[in-house]
Amino acid sequence: MTDTKTTPVTPAPTTRGVLPLPTAAARPLLLAGGIATAASAFLAWTWTAEFPGDLTINGYPGGLQWLTVVAGILTVLFTLASYDIRGLGWLLPARNTAPLVLTALGAFATTWFTIIAISVELGGLANLEPGGWIAAIAAALPLLGALALPQENTGNAKETFKASIAKAEKIPAPAAVSPWIERLVITVVTAIGLGVFTYGIDTEYGELFVGYLITVVFAMWALHTAGLLDRFSRLVAHNRSFTLAMGFVAAIAFPFTQTDDHYANIGVNILIFGTVALGLNIVVGLAGLLDLGYVAFLGVGAYTAALVSGSEFSRFSGVQFPFWASALTGAAASLIFGVLIGAPTLRLRGDYLAIVTLGFGEIFRIAVNNMDGDSGPDITNGPNGIPSIPDLNFLGFNFGQSHDIGGFTLGRFANYYLLMVLIMAIVVLVYTRAADSRIGRSWIAIREDETAATAMGINGFRVKLIAFALGAALAGLAGTVSAHVTYSVVPTPYQFAGSTPPNSAFLLAAVVLGGMGTVAGPLLGAALLYLLPEKLVFLQDKSLLAFGIALILLMRFRPEGVIANRRQQLEFHETGQLDVPEQRIDDTDDTAVSVTKAGA
Amino acid sequence: MITMTTTTTTGTPVLEATNVTMRFGGLTAVRSVDFTVNSGEIVGLIGPNGAGKTTFFNCLTGLYVPTEGTVSYKGTVLPPKPHLVTKAGIARTFQNIRLFANMTVLENVLVGRHTRTKEGLWSALLRGPGFKKAERESEERAMELLEFVGLANKRDHLARNLPYGEQRKLEIARALASEPGLLLLDEPTAGMNPQETRATEELVFAIRDKGIAVLLIEHDMRFVFNLCDRVACLVQGEKLVEGTSDVVQSDERVVAAYLGTPFEGVPEDSALDEVEAAEAHSATSTTSVEVEGDQK
Structure with a gap:
């Protein structure tokens, strides 16, 4: 902290920091600043417990302060790696400074976000304890240090800054390690990923979630610029099936880490949303058919399952299918609906198709609304929907009750969560296998150039109809579970756009935001789009506006989606x-x- | 100049177009063209810009439905659906290269194999031994073709990253992957330098040696007359003359058509532009579009 005093030195002609500080001071400043930032989280930042998370305790961090600790430690780690400390070299394979800048930025942003949130919510800077001021100053130090790092100077401050956070151009190939170590790395990364993801779901208040997002985004960005994400995806490419297995182990492990069934509820909803998004990814990402009414297929599946669930309000209340049968019925009904909608509409291309699918999606909702026995046949109870859908009972295992498994208590939603993991596994398998085959190639060919594809012997209509029907069936499958999870089905969620998922606009946004044509992309997009409105209660009525802006920004800066x-x-x-x-x-x-x- | 021993064993007709007429509204782009390609032949189709050559090609491959007339392949009349035409055994390339730009070189050729494989969705999902065998065979066959056109070492490059000449070659490999009996090449040497043109010439001969008849549109006259057993000249939608290179080369009507001397029975001057406009217009949609005089 003492070496902030700037002594004017003659700046090197080409390599100089963005800030006119001596370059020798940059890394010590980063190191000291990182340590100070992490340490400042142990002070009391405010004097009242009114701010959520209780930041009033000296000697122990709470809530958002933990994020500051993590961000500070990350800064320290990357700085130490840049000093060539033994054992940390792997953090900076390309020896570039961008990760240092980004972790410093992350620590700064997380801390200052907290300080500002305290001041704004409690009404003024007076609510900050001295600890808060110290934290604010401490978090600014690594940023100053980062900006003083020697950097190719292009003469233009903006360009120089851009270059300073750019990804390393050449990342040296990693040394060959034994496959067991590779698997160990994947296991550790999966465990960390599960931890990070669980923390995000378990955030109890909006401020913590925003802080979490800030920290995670900067940390991932830093890892990306360091080239570590590339290295990891290379590892994944070598151990594809192992990674997939680990991913599912992590997914299964999630409910066991939860004590509150509420978070398992969030988990199961994310999975349903993600499964449907993955089905949409076949239609949009692979075959390139813009479908704006996709949520209708989820609705068909849900309504079908509700009708055969044995609910007393169902038109066929006497009928109670076992789950496997109702799942197949739901998927089959969606498939038929998909073919019925697809057969007339898939003769259109591009924008025309989008408009027509939008129309058909709305037709489903309005038709369901009207099939109440008054304005139409009595099938769906109209706007009242079909309530009191009984819980599933699978070989004596009642999904509605809590079960103790190995000392862990799995509540109702945790049961459904595990069922959804199974369905998700099926959908992922269908997606990956279909994509990498003759039919998958013809979908991509149709997307690339339909005329050339037909000239190569591909029956465009048939192939597109298969994509449409397959996507519909997968959505219907997810819908059958969602009907049981939510106890009742009503027409309102199955609309084009609304403020909470699932709706067609959100589904499409999840696919585009996450990354079209990938497996992980739509799942990540679905998780984000579900969690944001869930956690950021203050957005409620402005969430659509916020997503619009987010999508525009994404299209400007990363049009291929988060996972490319x-x-x-x-x-x-x-x-x-x-x-x-x-x-x-x-x-x-x-x-x-x-x-x-x-x-x- | 390559002296070629014309295989005059021009056997059975592969392609027979009889009385093909294509009208776009009031405009006749192709008028009662009769045309035959025999097995083992290389046939050239020449003509000034806007003569209706590509329109005629599109009629042959089912992209356009001819207003009148029929196209038959080895004796059976072809349905006017592009994918069925390809399945029957006619493959084509495009004047402006139409590769699947974001697929790899190998994937492009594998897409060309579509009609000769039949693994559907279920077999892709279940991944039985049959699926794996078919995939492996497809890949082997595709690699053979890439070897044949000289792109084997670029199998994992994206098609968009290939240089222009190699994109042309890849398009030919993709067309060959459908195991055609007749290959239609629409201006295969457009934009090529002399060396590349010569290489393409060799490639076309090699294709013929595989027993595949070739019909090509070309503006490079040296290329056409070196290569083709027979040349037909299309002017204003009508077949003006057809015969060996010497016959067509010495035909004064052909010379007149290219050099612009008016010949008998010329329609209005604007007809040429209209054909071009109509072709360009309908290239975007496979349906025939009403093109009236208001097109300007």
Whole structure:
């Protein structure tokens, strides 16, 4: 903290920080600032417990202060790695400074967000204890240090700053490690991922969630610029099935980490939303058919399951299918509905198709609204919907009751969550297998150039109809579970746009935001889009506006979505193309390890 | 100049177009063209810009439904659906390259194999031994074709990243993947330098040696007359002359059509532009579009 005194030095002509500080001071400042930031979280920041999370205790961090601790420690770790400390070299394979800048920015943003939130919510800076002031100053130090890091100076401050947070151009190939270590790394990363994700779901108030998002975004950004994400995806490519298995283990482990069934409820809703988004990804991401009425298929599945669930309000109240039968019925009903809608509409292309599917989606909702015996046949009870859907009972395992498994209590939603994990596994399997096959290739060909695809012998209509029907069936499958989870089905959620998921606009946003044509993308997008309105209660009526803005920003800065498909990434970024031959080496790792070394 | 021993064993007709007429509204782009391609033949189709060559191609491959006339392949009349035409055994390339730009080179050729494989959704989901065998065979066949056109070392590149000449080659490989009996090439050497043109020439001969008849549209006259056993000249939608290179080369009507000397029975001057406009217009949609005089 003492070496902030700036002594004017002659700046080096080409490498100089964004700030005119001596470059020698940059890293000590980062290190000291990082430690100070983490330490300041142990002070009391405010004097009243009115601010959620209780930041009044000296000697122990609470709530948002934990995020400051994490961000500060990350800054310290990356700085130490840049000092070539043994054992930390792997953090900075390319030895670039961008991760330092970004972690420092993250620590600064998280801390200052908290300070500002305290001042605004409690009404003034007077609510800050001295600890709060110290934290604010401490968090600014690493930022100053980061901006003083030597950096290629382009003469333009904006350009220089851009360059200072750019990803390393060349990331040296990692040393070959044994497959067991690779798997260990994947396991550890999955565990950390589960921890981070669980923390996000369990955030109890909006401020904590925003702080969490800030910290996570900057941390991921830093890891990305350091090249660690690339290295990890390479590991994943080598151990694809192992990673998939670990992912499902983590997904199954989630309810066991929860004590409150409320969070399992969030989890099951995210899974339902994510499953439907993945089904939509077949239609939009692979076949390139813009479907704006997709949520109707979820509705068909849910209504079908409700009708055969044995609910006393169902038209067929005497009928009670076992779950496997109602799931198949729901999927089949959606499939038929998909073919019925697809057959006339899929003759259209592009914008016309989007408009027509939008219309058909609304037709479903309005028809369901009117089938109440008054304005139409008595099937769906109109706006009242079908309430009191009984819980599933599977081989004597009642989903509605809590069960103790190995000392853990699994509540009602946790049961459904585990069922949804199974369905999600099926959908992921269907998606990946369909995408990597003759039919998947013809979907992509249709998306790329329909005329050329038909000239290559692809029956465009047939292939598109299969995509449409498959996507519909998967959504219907998810719908059957959702009917049981929510006890009742009503027409309102199955609309084009609303402030809470699922609706067609949110589904499409989840796919586009997460990354079209990938498996992880729509799931991540669905999780984000479900959690944001759930956690940020103050957004409520403005959430659609916020999403609109978020999508516009995303389209401007990362049109391929958060998780990029390789194709899409190349499509949108003409320059800086990924080196294809290197990809080749990736794919045939086992035989070409020596080539990797030679090529590096 | 490559002296070629014309295989005059021009056997059975592969492609027979009889009385093909294509009208866009009041405009006749192709008028009663009779045309035959025999097995083992390389046939050229020449003509000034806007003569209706590509329109005629589109009629042959089912992209357009001819207003009158029929197209038959090896004796059976072709349905006017592009994918059925390809399935029957006619493959084509496009004047402006239409690769699947964001697919890899190998995937492009695999898409070309679509009609010769039949693994559907269920087999893709279940991944039985049949599926794996078919995938492996498709890949082997695709690699053979990439070997044939000289792109085997670029199998994992995205098609968009290939240089222009290689994109043309890839388009030919993709068309060959459908195991055609007749290959239609729409201006295969457009935009190529002399070396590349010569290489394409070799490639076309090699394709013919595989027993595939070739019909090509081209503006490079040296290329056409070197290559083709037979050349037909299309002017203003009508077949002006057809015959060996020498016959067509010495036909003064052909020369007149290219050099602009008026010849008998010329319609209005604007007809040419209209054909072009109509072609460009209907290239965007496969349905025939009403093109009236208000097109300007």
